[in-house]
Amino acid sequence: MAERGAARELVASIGREFEEFDLPADRPEPDGPLGWPGYDEQRVRAAARSGADESVLCGRARVGRRQAVLIAFDFGFLGGSVGTAAGARIVHAFEQARELRLPVISLVASGGSRMQEGILALAQLQAIARACLLTRQQRIPHVTVLRDPTTGGMWAALSAAADVVLASPEAAVAFGGSRVRDPGATGEAFTAEGKLADGQVDRIVDDAELPEVLARLVELLHPRRLVRTPEPADVPESLTGAQLPGSGWEAVRRARSPRRPRAGDYLARYATSRFHISGDRCGGVDPGMICGFGDRAGRTVAFAAQTGTANTPAGFRTAARLIRLADRLGIPVLTLVDTPGAANDEAAERAGIGPAIAEVFTAVAEARVPITTLVVGEGGSGGALSLAAPERTWITPDAYFAVIAPESAAAILKRDPSEVPDLAGWLRLRPQDLVALGFARDIAR
Known part of the structure; x- marks a missing residue:
């Protein structure tokens, strides 16, 4: 098994004193709600390869001088896809942000909803969109970082709803992933640079400057700084x-x-x-x-x-x-x-x-x-x-x-x-x- 997941490595590069939130009590069912053959074994193999127990890691950390809630995706775990367990973690993270009055930083790398959990995975988009809305209504900012790739529901329901949208250079960003859209649909429109040119991204930020940029945004937009x-x-x-x-x-x-x-x-x-x-x-x-x-x-x-x-x-x-x-x-x-x-x-x-x-x-x-x-x-x-x-x-x-x-x-x-x-x-x-x-x-x- 890998010693440390990519999401933990990313969180460690951005924030200090990371504390993971308690996990929701419900454990995923064997082979999920659809009884998809071999799905339980797929999750075990994904955990062994990635060093993560799910596609998202959620907690709070000190980003610069102030604390923030971090939601970090691990693409190595089933393509960063979101099922019921991952969706519950994301919703819980937004709940914690409202309770603690901390800004949210979502670090997204996801292929979308998890196919092996069917419509219940897709329904997580509604729950996540509502969590984003409730957090906006509490005057709490949300900054997202589009990493490679960010496609499907996590672009539409989570990242596109953020107040500030950052992106990694040359990241694939699109609603339709490369395997499901028209084979002829290629080009800059499906990249972070294309989204910047089309007014959907605020700034392209490479990994080296990301910690400083996020620290500056957290400082400027932190709810405890504002009246x-x-x-x-x-x-x-x-x-x-x-x-x-x-x-x-x-x-x-x-x-x-x-x-x-x-x-x-x-x-x-x-x-x-x-x-x-x-x-x-x-x-x-x-x-x-x-x-x-x-x-x-x-x-x-x-x-x-x-x-x-x-x-x-x-x-x-x-x-x-x-x-x-x-x-x-x-x-x-x-x-x-x-x-x-x-x-x-x-x-x-x-x-x-x-x-x-x-x-x-x-x-x-x-x-x-x-x-x-x-x-x-x-x-x-x-x-x-x-x-x-x-x-x-x-x-x-x-x-x-x-x-x-x-x-x-x-x-x-x-x-x-x-x-x-x-x-x-x-x-x-x-x-x-x-x-x-x-x-x-x-x-x-």
Whole structure:
């Protein structure tokens, strides 16, 4: 028999002081609930080969400075498949996470439900999905790591439901395993890299950096670090001079200057130990929307920041995802506004730009945690307004906010392009105008 299972080796590489949870009392029946011929012997051989007594190992350990619940799969035990005993262990681990108020880390390598236990194995997906839901409702975060391979029900019911999804390089990740899907269905779409490109994974993390990444996430998202009614995120200091623009057109030109500080500059100054989330979970990624969590003077702040581009539906859905997650966990939010306007090409329309912007408006309106907004560049119409917190919006001296860009206003009014600077003045879009009109609370200095 192997001296130590792969799951124990993995847990030991990630956490210290691991304590395995007590096992559920029920012992698997000989040959399982279906009486599958030779199944009992299969389990014995799997245990001898893998050094594990089941496909999952569950317990708690210290990950970095704080404790977390770990659910680790051993693919060497019948392909990491989940039957009734493994399902009961996973559900029990989530119960322990709720009782102890500890974040959950699931380290998944599984081929799916265990065929030899039939429908009762498949039904574990419902039990696991409910366990995930109850844990979310208790404001406890779940981080998953997709290892090679992660297919079938454990991808759909466990990992895809997690708050943050990490993946091992080149891991096979798909709902249909390689032996059961269409033989012609191959390619990047069935890999961790493909899932990252399609907005279903937040980050690819190799084994060497995994302990540090998980420790950072546990520290940022640990329930005992967060409070139910957090104070608002403080307003970042302006990274430019305090001189205000003399005209509306000057305000527009300053906001469009390539030399102006961008969202990345503000975030680097504002928060340390940042972790970015990526993707809208339904097929898209927008690099022009930076979302994640960071440490601000000892407390966690979530951020959604535009980078000066015309955001796509994927960008707005990612921002909505970030705001909803922060609201559930009790984390204050900082939004940085900087966009000439939402993308308005055919691709954006087909991908649902209107509904995507509506998601952000709704997420901001529903949020119980405070949202603080700083306009750091262009504030172009509804694509910018969706991220702006009502009554908690500040603006820098080199930014503007307008119902529409001056050039578009000229086109709508059928004015000559030479009149664009005058229209910029009539729109009253300067920082001082926005404060006078009551849209912005003040100018950041």
